Amino acid sequence: DRVVPNAxxxxxxxxxDDIELTVEGDRITRAKNACVLGVAWFQNHPAGRHAPDARIGGEPASLDAAVEEAARILAGARYPLIFGLSNTTSEAQREAVRLADVTGACIDTTTSVCHGPTELALQAVGKPAATLGEVRNRADLIVYWGCNPAEGHPRHFTRYTLTPRGRFVPEGRKGRYMVLVDVRRTASARAADEFIQIRPGKDFELIAVLRALVRGRPVDVARAEATGVPLERARSLAERMKKARFGVIFFGMGISMTRGKQLNSAALLTLAADLNQYTRFLAMPLRGHGNVTGADTVLTWQTGYPFAVNFSRGYPRFGPGEFTAVDVLVRREADAALILASDPAANFPAPAREHLARIPTIVLDPKVNETSRIARVHITTAPYGISVGGTVYRMDEIPLPLRPALPSPYPPDEEVVRRIADRVLELTGRT
Ligand code: SF4
Incomplete structure (x- = not known):
């Protein structure tokens, strides 16, 4: 047995980053401290040589042949699409941006189907921010809005927000008050001190009411209560927010992907900013995939934009709605695609999936998935974090180094993407 601490x-x-892995042979048999999702993540990844290096047209192929075929497809495409990126290292994300540059591609990430609207809001109104370490040590009021961390981020309560004893919250759970705002009573409501049920599609209105109450402005009772929340309830929340020593709002796709989208996210960020007139308050999107925050960060420092970036004119252009993957596929514009560590064929709308099946697609993924089944080329890569080192960004934008526990016979995404880009340059004669 071998133990890998702080994986x-x-x-x-x-x-x-506090997981203690026990490795027996070529398997992870124990993941101490991990939640049920984390245990499944570590234990369900196939170890050793479990698949061919690659498949071309469904037939086993060598890595060299697959890289050659992928480069040939991308070099010959007029409008290639590169999509995914949120389940790989930031080193691989950087190589994907380079590949987009050398192929004149559209590059987009899973952000466009989760917190893309929040990214637009951040550009418009900014973000009152802090790290999860500060939240753990200081927050006495925690609001979750339009999200269900009990099922999506099971250790968020125990590691960062509710139960830890913090430097300035020594009583732990007793020293904190939690409010959940959502359209239905989810498993997270059990952990809350207060659950506020809001009518679907009325988030923006309730945030506007809270902003008015925080600033002491008059509020129209009938309009306020059209949100489904009695005015007195909203008033009590606004007062509680102003009186908190350190408050935080975590928000999910119930804000960013419902009616109002970026306006909802912007309103919530602005509410948190307003509250800084009275106390310390911040707002943070609850990000889903392991390194989706890294995808936003790397694309931003490489291109100036967080997602939906197009290189077809030789320089990066930003176009949500125009250069986002679903739109590029639904309009049948892409004539080739490279999918990096993602499975759009399992969750994109049907017209996008159908176009993806029509065009030559290259998939880099440790496992067979819906997209790799319809792909022209599937290259098996090593799973990040388990077999590949590098950097990932936590949802509060803190970069963390990975501690891989198992060697893998397969190459990391970073290496494969770099090889494809180098070969495209050779085929096209560009430098
Ligand atoms: Fe992994 Fe998320 Fe569970 Fe932490 S909360 S162990 S990152 S799945």
């Missing part, structure tokens, strides 16, 4: 779970945006 990093890259399954969800919590990116817990």
């Amino acid at each position: 990093v779970c890259t399954f969800c945006g919590c990116v817990c």
Whole structure:
């Protein structure tokens, strides 16, 4: 047996870096401290040589042949799409941006189908921010809005927000008050001190009411209560927010992907900013995939934009709605695609999936998935965090180094993407 201390779970945006892995032979048999999702992540990844290096047209192929075929497809494409990126290292994400540059591609990440609207809001209104370490040590009021951390981020409560004893919250859970705002009573409501049920599609309105109450402005009772929340309830929440020593709002896709989208996210960020007139308050999107925050970060420092970036004119252009993957596929514009560590064929709308099946697609993924089944080329890569080192960004934008526990016979995404880009340059004669 071998024990790997302080390993990093890259399954969800919590990116817990306190996991103790026990390795027996070529398998991880124990993941101490991990939640049920994390245990499944570490234990369900196939170890050793479990698949061919690659498949071309469904037939086993060598890595060299697959890289050659992938480069040939991308070099010959007029409008290639590169999509995914949120379940791989930031080193691989950087190589994917380079590949987009050398192929004149559209590059987009899973952000466009989760917190893309929040990214637009951040550009418009900014973000009152802090690290999860500060939240753990200081927060006495925690609001979750439009999200269900009990099931999506199981250790968020125990590691960062509710139960830890913090430097300035020595009583732990007793020293904190938690409010859940959502359209239905989810498993997270059991952990809350107060559950506020809001009518679907009324988030923006309730946030506007809270902003008015925080600033002491008049509020129209009938309009306020059209949100489904009695005005007195909203008033009590606004007062509680102003009186908190350190408050935080975590928000999910119930904000960013419902009616209002970026306006909802912007309103919530602005509410938190307003509250800084009275106390310390911040707002943070609850990010899903392990390194989706890294995808936003790397694309931003490489291109200036967080997602939906197009290189077809030789320089990066930003176009949500125009250069986002679903739109590029639904309009049948892409004539080739490279999918990096993602499975759009399992969750994109049907017209996008159908176009993806029509065009030559290259998939880099440790496992067979819906997209690799329809792909022209599938290259088996090593799983990040488990077999590949590098960097990931936690949801509060803190970069963390990975501590891989198992060697893998397969190459990391970073190496494969770099090889494809180098070969495209050779085929096209560009430098
Ligand atoms: Fe992994 Fe997320 Fe569970 Fe932490 S909360 S162990 S990162 S799945």
